[in-house]
Each structure stands twice: as C-alpha cells, then as structure tokens.
Amino acid sequence: MKLQQLIQYLHRYEVSSKVNPEISSIVMDSRKVSEGSLFFCIKGYTVDGHQFAQEAVNKGAVAIISEKPLDVAVPVIVVPDTMRAMAILADVFFQQPTHKLHLIGVTGTNGKTTTTHIIESIFQHHQRKTGMIGTIYMKIGNKTYPVKNTTPDALTLQDSFHQMVEKKVDTVVMEVSSHALHMGRVYGCDFDVAVFTNLTQDHLDYHKTMEEYRYAKSLLFSSLGNSYNLAKPKYAVLNADDPASDIYKRATAAQVITYGINETSDIMAKNVKTSAKGTTFDLVYDNKTVPINLKLVGQFSVYNVLAAISASYVSNIPMETIIPVVENMRGVPGRFEAIEAGQDFTVIVDYAHTPDSLENVLKTTKQLSQNNIYCIVGCGGDRDRSKRPLMAAVAVNYASKAIFTSDNPRSENPLQIFKDMEAGVKERHYEIVEDRRAAIFKAIDQAKSGDVVLIAGKGHETYQVIGDKVLEFDDRKIALEAIQSKQSS
Numbered sequence: 001m002k003l004q005q006l007i008q009y010l011h012r013y014e015v016s017s018k019v020n021p022e023i024s025s026i027v028m029d030s031r032k033v034s035e036g037s038l039f040f041c042i043k044g045y046t047v048d049g050h051q052f053a054q055e056a057v058n059k060g061a062v063a064i065i066s067e068k069p070l071d072v073a074v075p076v077i078v079v080p081d082t083m084r085a086m087a088i089l090a091d092v093f094f095q096q097p098t099h100k101l102h103l104i105g106v107t108g109t110n111g112k113t114t115t116t117h118i119i120e121s122i123f124q125h126h127q128r129k130t131g132m133i134g135t136i137y138m139k140i141g142n143k144t145y146p147v148k149n150t151t152p153d154a155l156t157l158q159d160s161f162h163q164m165v166e167k168k169v170d171t172v173v174m175e176v177s178s179h180a181l182h183m184g185r186v187y188g189c190d191f192d193v194a195v196f197t198n199l200t201q202d203h204l205d206y207h208k209t210m211e212e213y214r215y216a217k218s219l220l221f222s223s224l225g226n227s228y229n230l231a232k233p234k235y236a237v238l239n240a241d242d243p244a245s246d247i248y249k250r251a252t253a254a255q256v257i258t259y260g261i262n263e264t265s266d267i268m269a270k271n272v273k274t275s276a277k278g279t280t281f282d283l284v285y286d287n288k289t290v291p292i293n294l295k296l297v298g299q300f301s302v303y304n305v306l307a308a309i310s311a312s313y314v315s316n317i318p319m320e321t322i323i324p325v326v327e328n329m330r331g332v333p334g335r336f337e338a339i340e341a342g343q344d345f346t347v348i349v350d351y352a353h354t355p356d357s358l359e360n361v362l363k364t365t366k367q368l369s370q371n372n373i374y375c376i377v378g379c380g381g382d383r384d385r386s387k388r389p390l391m392a393a394v395a396v397n398y399a400s401k402a403i404f405t406s407d408n409p410r411s412e413n414p415l416q417i418f419k420d421m422e423a424g425v426k427e428r429h430y431e432i433v434e435d436r437r438a439a440i441f442k443a444i445d446q447a448k449s450g451d452v453v454l455i456a457g458k459g460h461e462t463y464q465v466i467g468d469k470v471l472e473f474d475d476r477k478i479a480l481e482a483i484q485s486k487q488s489s
C-alpha cells in the first residue's frame with residue numbers, strides 16, 4: 001500500500017512531503033524496522049518513541065508518524081495522537097480483518113481467560129475455525145503463540161487478526177482488558193458480541209477510582225454497532241447479578257442478553273449445587289429447563305459457563321451443541337488446576353490475584369474440605385497497592401493457615417509489599433516466607449491427609465519477576481517437586 005493512500009484515512013494530519021513510497025510494514029518499535037517500514041513514534045510510559053525516529057530511518061523506515069515535526073530525510077506525518085493514528089492505520093493496512101470475522105470480546109475483572117476458553121471450545125465443537133487472544137497466549141486453531149499483554153497493542157492485534165483471516169479462521173474470541181479499552185488498543189475492532197463477566201477491585205494504580213475503571217470497561221459496549229443490521233446483529237452479554245451491567249446496558253445500542261443466578265435473566269442457572277466433584281444446576285432459557293452437570297467447581301464457574309453459553313447462543317450455536325461442551329470442560333491452565341502425584345491432600349494452583357477472585361476460590365476450597373486450608377499468597381509489585389490489605393484479609397479470614405510470599409515483586413521491595421498486606425490483618429494469623437519456593441515447600445510439607453493447599457496468584461505463569469530479572473518459576477512444577485520430595489523422605 002502507498003503512503004498517501006494509507007494516510008488519507010487519518011482525520012487530521014500534516015505531511016512534510018508529497019513523496020509516496022510503498023509501505024512494506026507498519027512498526028512501533030525501532031528495533032523491528034526494516035526496509036520500507038512506516039514508523040509510529042509512541043510516547044510510552046517508559047520512553048518517548050520520538051527519540052527513535054532517526055534510528056528507524058537508518059534502518060530503512062520510509063516515513064514517520066509523529067506528534068511533532070522531525071528533522072529526518074523521509075516524509076513526516078504529524079498527527080495530534082500517534083496511538084490513535086496507529087490504531088486507525090493498522091486496521092486499514094491489514095485490510096480491516098475484523099469485518100471478515102465473528103469477533104467476540106470478553107471484559108470484566110475476573111473470569112475473562114476462563115470464559116474465552118469455554119467459548120473457544122464451544123465454537124470448535126461447532127466445526128468453526130477459531131482464533132483466541134488473551135492472557136496465556138494467542139491461538140490460531142490449536143497452535144499457540146506467545147503474548148506480552150492480555151490485549152495487545154493495535155498493531156499486533158490487527159496483524160494477528162490478519163493472520164487469522166489468512167488461515168481461514170472465522171471466529172475470534174478475545175479478552176479485552178480495561179487498559180486496552182482506555183488506551184485505544186481496540187479502536188478499529190468491529191466486535192459482534194461483547195461479554196461482561198464482573199467488576200470488582202483491581203488496577204486502581206492505573207484507573208485511580210472504581211468509577212474510572214468501570215467507565216473504561218463500558219467502552220466495549222458503547223463501541224458495538226449503533227444501528228441494527230439484520231445480517232450482522234450485535235449483542236451485549238451482561239451479568240444481571242452485577243450492578244455495573246445497568247450502566248453497560250445504557251452504554252450500548254446493541255441487543256442485550258442477560259445471564260445470572262440471582263436476578264431474573266434471559267439465561268439463568270437455578271438450583272446451583274457445588275461439590276468437590278463438580279457443579280450441577282438447572283439451565284433456564286426460552287421457557288425451557290435443562291439439567292446441567294459440570295466438571296468445573298465453584299459458583300464462579302457457573303457464571304463463566306453462563307457467559308459462554310449466552311455468547312454462543314446469540315451467535316446461533318444450538319444448545320444441543322453447547323451443553324455437552326460445557327459439561328465436559330475440565331478447566332483452563334493455571335485456573336483451579338489440581339496438582340496430583342498420588343498424595344492424600346489436595347494441591348490447587350490458581351490465578352486469583354484480586355480480593356474477589358481470592359475470596360471466590362477460597363470459598364470453593366472450603367466447600368471441598370473440612371480440614372486445614374493453606375493459602376499461599378502474595379501481591380504483584382508495581383500494581384494496585386490498595387488491593388494488598390484486602391487480599392491479605394481475605395486469605396487470613398478463609399484459610400486456616402495463610403502464608404504471605406512473593407508474587408512478582410517487580411521493582412518493589414517485597415518487604416514493603418508484605419507491610420501493605422499486613423495493614424489489612426488485625427491479628428497475626430499468618431506467616432511470611434519471602435521466597436515463594438520455600439513457602440510452597442513449607443505448606444506442602446505441613447499438609448496432612450484431607451487438607452488443601454491453595455497456591456494463589458501466578459496460575460499459568462512460568463516466570464517470576466524480581467527486580468529487573470525474569471526468573472524461571474512455575475508454581476505447578478515447584479508444587480510437584482515439593483510433593484515428590486515429601487513422598488521420598
């Protein structure tokens with residue numbers, strides 16, 4: 001595509017030259033520039049990408065998109081906001097891939113990764129070729145690709161959609177984080193179905209207030225089509241039991257379908273019964289009632305399943321296809337994942353890293369065992385500090401033995417993170433073991449028959465970030481080592 005053809009999609013810009021080179025790639029990282037690239041200067045949180053313009057030109061960039069005039073030997077297109085320009089041009093450059101896909105976006109504080117996996121599985125069983133983008137990986141069919149963010153920047157995102165279209169994917173299900181909505185990473189995405197899981201405290205380091213956080217999530221619903229198109233109707237799938245849904249309902253012009261357990265909703269679960277073996281409920285929809293038998297445990301799983309059922313049902317997948325898939329779902333990596341090596345106590349690795357998710361998981365754990373519950377928990381550094389005392393309080397309230405340990409301390413001193421956690425706990429019913437491996441070994445060593453050890457916070461993560469070091473670390477492997485070491489001693 002030629003430069004001048006591409007930039008005509010920008011609303012407001014000034015271009016320093018009429019030169020019209022062919023654009024071979026669009027890039028936001030100077031280290032990835034090659035001959036023929038169009039380079040976007042992005043003011044980041046760490047550095048200002050404008051300082052890499054010359055380096056980009058040296059590497060072969062044939063034009064630069066910038067927020068100020070630059071003294072370089074290639075055309076400079078000055079725009080008010082390079083991030084916005086990048087999202088618009090990425091959509092155009094990759095030939096508006098989301099118009100060719102059935103795109104389902106899932107937002108909410110907890111349950112996005114789990115819900116997207118259930119939706120993916122339903123569509124796959126309906127013989128659809130799927131793509132998935134989220135916290136754990138990007139997937140095309142069953143092939144996985146590593147990711148840096150839950151919802152990637154607009155360039156990576158549109159490039160991924162383009163690759164999916166090339167590989168004949170017809171349906172994409174993706175997690176849409178509040179950061180992404182707020183930063184405009186999903187501008188240009190033509191969502192067909194937007195799903196809301198729930199809203200509880202997280203990310204106040206970034207959004208500052210719950211109102212701002214709630215507002216960021218509303219952007220997914222307000223971006224759904226404003227005029228009704230019979231051939232491609234848009235749907236907002238909302239959790240009737242979460243008060244934020246009232247706001248999202250008003251934010252969207254799309255058809256609204258609700259799901260829930262307590263409030264009357266279009267797709268409802270009644271008579272929910274949870275046990276260690278699974279969960280049963282009556283699925284009530286369209287004046288029908290169908291008994292459901294899940295292998296997934298915990299009431300929170302019912303919500304994720306209802307959200308996935310609703311998103312699939314409005315996408316015209318018959319319930320006869322949907323129901324057996326949800327009944328056979330065995331879970332998602334690092335989400336309530338049991339580590340089994342023949343021991344007589346239960347070890348669960350889970351990604352709970354918010355007060356609400358930790359509470360949900362601990363409640364579920366308590367239903368599974370009358371014996372001691374060990375909870376190993378930490379809080380990530382350089383993230384919402386105000387959730388730390390709340391998470392600590394939840395751990396101490398629900399567990400028989402809480403062990404505070406390091407999660408990803410990042411640039412923070414772990415001792416300061418423990419201090420923030422301890423502020424939420426009145427009595428000292430907890431222990432601090434800074435080294436996560438030692439904490440896991442300690443709990444597993446002490447666990448007796450029938451006890452449960454919950455290792456919370458890192459789930460599928462295979463690393464631990466301490467300072468600027470990214471060290472290999474996988475809760476699941478360490479837990480297995482600890483169980484085996486106990487068995488052989």
Ligand SMILES: CC(=O)N[C@H]1[C@@H](OP(=O)(O)OP(=O)(O)OC[C@H]2O[C@@H](n3ccc(=O)[nH]c3=O)[C@H](O)[C@@H]2O)O[C@H](CO)[C@@H](O)[C@@H]1O[C@H](C)C(=O)N[C@@H](C)C(=O)N[C@H](CCC(=O)O)C(=O)O
Nearest residue numbers: 028029030042044045046047049052149150151153177179
């Ligand atoms: C705060 C934040 O969101 N930061 C994102 C941001 O990084 P940044 O602003 O630090 O970038 P930067 O390093 O300052 O670089 C600025 C620009 O200069 C460029 N550059 C940089 C160096 C160089 O040599 N040459 C060069 O051109 C960079 O490519 C970039 O375009 O842009 C990067 C590229 O898109 C993101 O990967 C990065 O996410 C970081 C890793 C992050 O941790 N983000 C979190 C807060 C986040 O977004 N989380 C949500 C999930 C939350 C949840 O679900 O719980 C998510 O969607 O992942």
Ligand SMILES: Nc1ncnc2c1ncn2[C@@H]1O[C@H](COP(=O)(O)OP(=O)(O)OP(=O)(O)O)[C@@H](O)[C@H]1O
Nearest residue numbers: 109110111112113114135300335350351352357361
């Ligand atoms: N519907 C739910 N409500 C509350 N907690 C949940 C729910 N579903 C899962 N959880 C808990 O939250 C944790 C994270 O779940 P999941 O990874 O699906 O959420 P996510 O929204 O993708 O999180 P992230 O924002 O970090 O990507 C799980 O390990 C579990 O402890």
Ligand SMILES: N[C@H](CCC[C@H](N)C(=O)O)C(=O)O
Nearest residue numbers: 353379380383407408457458
């Ligand atoms: N997407 C979440 C992941 C948190 C995972 C937890 N292990 C941590 O490092 O805090 C975040 O960036 O806040």
Ligand SMILES: [Mg+2]
Nearest residue numbers: 112113135175
């Ligand atoms: Mg996720």
